[in-house]
Amino acid sequence: xxxxxxxxxSWESGIIFDRDTEGxxxxxxxxxxxxxxPNEFYSVVVSGKFDTTGMExxxxxxxxxxxxNFAERYPNIAAVLEVKIPKGVLNKIGDFTKVDTTxxxxxxxxxxxxxxxxxxxxxxEILHIY
Numbered sequence: 001x002x003x004x005x006x007x008x009x010s011w012e013s014g015i016i017f018d019r020d021t022e023g024x025x026x027x028x029x030x031x032x033x034x035x036x037x038p039n040e041f042y043s044v045v046v047s048g049k050f051d052t053t054g055m056e057x058x059x060x061x062x063x064x065x066x067x068x069n070f071a072e073r074y075p076n077i078a079a080v081l082e083v084k085i086p087k088g089v090l091n092k093i094g095d096f097t098k099v100d101t102t103x104x105x106x107x108x109x110x111x112x113x114x115x116x117x118x119x120x121x122x123x124x125e126i127l128h129i130y
Contacts, residue, residue, distance in 0.1 A: 063106035
């Protein structure tokens with residue numbers, strides 16, 4: 001069993017990571033949301049990116065409230081992150097097959113492991129929102 005990362009309780013919501021994504025297409029930025037456990041939260045805070053730790057695929061809600069509702073149902077989810085990424089990039093690499101439609105009423109997007117490097121390259125900003 002993996003031990004949970006020690007997250008300082010003084011961490012507040014706010015910007016975790018911000019990057020210039022010039023050259024990423026039409027300039028339209030979209031937000032997607034991911035509920036994460038303590039280990040993944042710590043990893044994202046330290047590295048500014050998502051990796052294949054835990055689930056290799058990364059699933060995101062398209063709606064903030066849907067994702068918060070999901071997080072509230074599962075005690076192992078420690079935080080919700082908002083990821084801002086160019087819409088054109090997400091449309092090219094994301095799988096928009098609906099998952100868990102009883103909670104994610106507004107849809108989901110899955111980033112497969114083979115697209116994770118591209119996804120990370122074009123992340124504009126990561127925010128801790130919940």
